[in-house]
Amino acid sequence: MTQLQSSNHGGMGAADPVYAIDIGGSFMKFAASPEPGTVRILDRVETPVGSWPDFLATVSSLIVRHVPSDHRNAALALSIAGLIDPKNGAATSANIPCITGRHLANELEIALGRPVFAANDADCFTLAEANEGVGRGHPVVFCAIMGTGIGGGLAINGRLIRGAGGVTGEWGHGPALNTTVDFGAGDTVFIPRFACGCGQSGCVDTIGGARGMERLHQFLHGSKSTSHEILDAWSGGDPAADRTMTAYLQLVADPLSLVVNITGASIVPVGGGLASEPKLIAALDAAVRKRVLNRFDHPIVIPAIRQDDGGLVGAAVLARQGRVEGHNEGAA
Ligand SMILES: [Zn+2]
Numbered sequence: 001m002t003q004l005q006s007s008n009h010g011g012m013g014a015a016d017p018v019y020a021i022d023i024g025g026s027f028m029k030f031a032a033s034p035e036p037g038t039v040r041i042l043d044r045v046e047t048p049v050g051s052w053p054d055f056l057a058t059v060s061s062l063i064v065r066h067v068p069s070d071h072r073n074a075a076l077a078l079s080i081a082g083l084i085d086p087k088n089g090a091a092t093s094a095n096i097p098c099i100t101g102r103h104l105a106n107e108l109e110i111a112l113g114r115p116v117f118a119a120n121d122a123d124c125f126t127l128a129e130a131n132e133g134v135g136r137g138h139p140v141v142f143c144a145i146m147g148t149g150i151g152g153g154l155a156i157n158g159r160l161i162r163g164a165g166g167v168t169g170e171w172g173h174g175p176a177l178n179t180t181v182d183f184g185a186g187d188t189v190f191i192p193r194f195a196c197g198c199g200q201s202g203c204v205d206t207i208g209g210a211r212g213m214e215r216l217h218q219f220l221h222g223s224k225s226t227s228h229e230i231l232d233a234w235s236g237g238d239p240a241a242d243r244t245m246t247a248y249l250q251l252v253a254d255p256l257s258l259v260v261n262i263t264g265a266s267i268v269p270v271g272g273g274l275a276s277e278p279k280l281i282a283a284l285d286a287a288v289r290k291r292v293l294n295r296f297d298h299p300i301v302i303p304a305i306r307q308d309d310g311g312l313v314g315a316a317v318l319a320r321q322g323r324v325e326g327h328n329e330g331a332a
Contacts, residue, residue, distance in 0.1 A: 018319035019067060019076045021059065022121070022311035023047055025095030030062045031309075033316035037132050039309055042066045052098045056111055063112055077117040077319035078104065079124035079311035086162040091118070117315075117322045122169065122271075123160050124314030126153030128306040129269040131317045142169065142265035143304065144256065147272030149197075149209040154263055159321065172205035173198045176255045181247040189220065191251060208252050210273055216251070217244040231277055245280075249287045256284070257291035260300065269304035276303070 020039060022029040030043040043062055048054035067074065082093025082100070089103045109116040119127070126143040135141035135155070145151035150172030154161040161168045178193045193202030194215060207216045210227035217223070217230050221240050225233070233241035260268065268288070270281055285301035292300075306313050 016323070017071055017074050018316050018323070019063070019071075019074055020079065020312045020315035020319065021062065021076070022079045022124075022315065023096065024081050024121075025049060025093075028058065028062070029312060030066060031312045031316070032066070033312075033319075036316075036320060037313075039312045039316055041309075041312070047096060048098065049096045050098055052102060055096075055098050056108070059108060060112060063114075073114060075115040075117065075319040075323050076108070076112065077119070077315035077322070078108075079121045079315040080104070080118055081121050083120055083166045084118055085166050086164075089118075115319075115323065117318045119160065119315065119318050120153075120166060121311050122151045123153045124312075124318065125271050125304070125306065125310035126155050126169065127158075127160055127314035127317040128310040129271075129304050130155035131158050132313050133304055133306040133310070134269045134302055135267050138265075138267040140263055140265045142259055142263050142268050144171070144259075144268050144270050144301070145272045146209055146270055146274040148211050150203075150205045150212070151272075152259075154265075158317075160318075171255055171259050172208060173200065173203045175200055175202035176204050177202035177207065177251065179251070179254075181250050183243065183246055189247065191216075191219070191247065194219075204252065204255050207248065213244070213248055213274075216248055217241075220244055220247060227274070231280060235279060245283070249283055253284060253287035253291055256301070257288045260288060260292045260294075266296070266300060268301045270301060271304040271307055271310065275307065278303070 017034045020031045020033055028045050028047050029041055031039040031041045033039045045058060048058050081095045082091050084091050089105055091099045091102050091104045093099050105116045105118045122145050129135045129143050130141040139157055141155045143153045152169035152171050154169045175193060177191050180188050180190050182188050194206035195201045196203035196206045206212050213227045213230055217225055220243060230241050230244055234245045274280060281303055285299045288301050289296055
């Protein structure tokens with residue numbers, strides 16, 4: 001998923017300060033990045049989700065309040081809870097409806113008179129992990145977001161891959177189920193294609209995130225539990241939870257190992273709430289490494305380290321890469 005750029009890059013380099021805003025459906029976090037790898041949060045304000053003029057005014061006032069006048073040309077980058085089409089820079093966001101259809105980077109660039117870049121939040125997280133996180137030094141980094149649902153992003157040599165429609169890395173969607181889980185000793189269960197919010201059925205998202213784990217547990221046992229309860233019971237040796245997690249690990253490791261084979265990733269940083277479950281991530285790593293063609297002698301599926309500030313760190317990386325590369329792909 002993806003990005004956007006600037007056309008005017010008035011001579012600043014990678015070491016110069018840049019500014020970043022992490023824009024979610026509830027709040028915007030504004031930060032300065034005085035140098036690569038460092039972000040300092042300066043402000044947090046509510047996101048005006050329903051009005052484009054209010055959205056513009058809020059971003060402008062953050063700049064006026066926090067950016068010194070000698071940083072007039074400093075680039076600004078946004079991490080947004082939404083998609084950006086790499087073809088034309090148009091944003092789509094369910095949580096921030098006023099930016100849908102807006103050519104976010106270009107319109108803000110004109111309004112603010114400085115270079116502006118924008119990328120999807122999972123992409124910013126991927127850039128953060130690839131450049132300033134556990135993916136540093138790995139040529140191919142595939143980030144897997146495992147929160148309430150499933151998402152992801154792909155970076156090669158520290159750069160985002162900005163594919164068609166801005167949806168690169170979306171391993172959570174596409175019909176993957178319609179398969180049988182083998183519990184051993186002839187004990188098998190057929191897993192159907194559950195309907196997914198994207199309009200298809202059988203997506204990894206339907207069984208892979210926290211909500212998916214709960215759906216799978218209910219399907220196997222007919223009882224409702226939260227993902228925390230399932231994981232706690234699994235750690236405690238509960239047979240029902242163990243059965244759920246055996247199925248879960250197969251159903252998630254199968255497609256994730258395919259992703260590793262296709263991309264050539266040597267590291268899969270995991271973000272989202274499930275990344276804070278060490279037993280789960282270690283088991284997923286073992287299951288993926290058993291399935292991939294390359295024989296890794298180290299864990300590849302590991303918790304990300306930019307969980308808290310990944311959007312801001314990644315946006316700052318995007319701003320610096322944009323300044324140096326000076327692309328304007330996606331300009332409307
Ligand atoms: Zn789907």
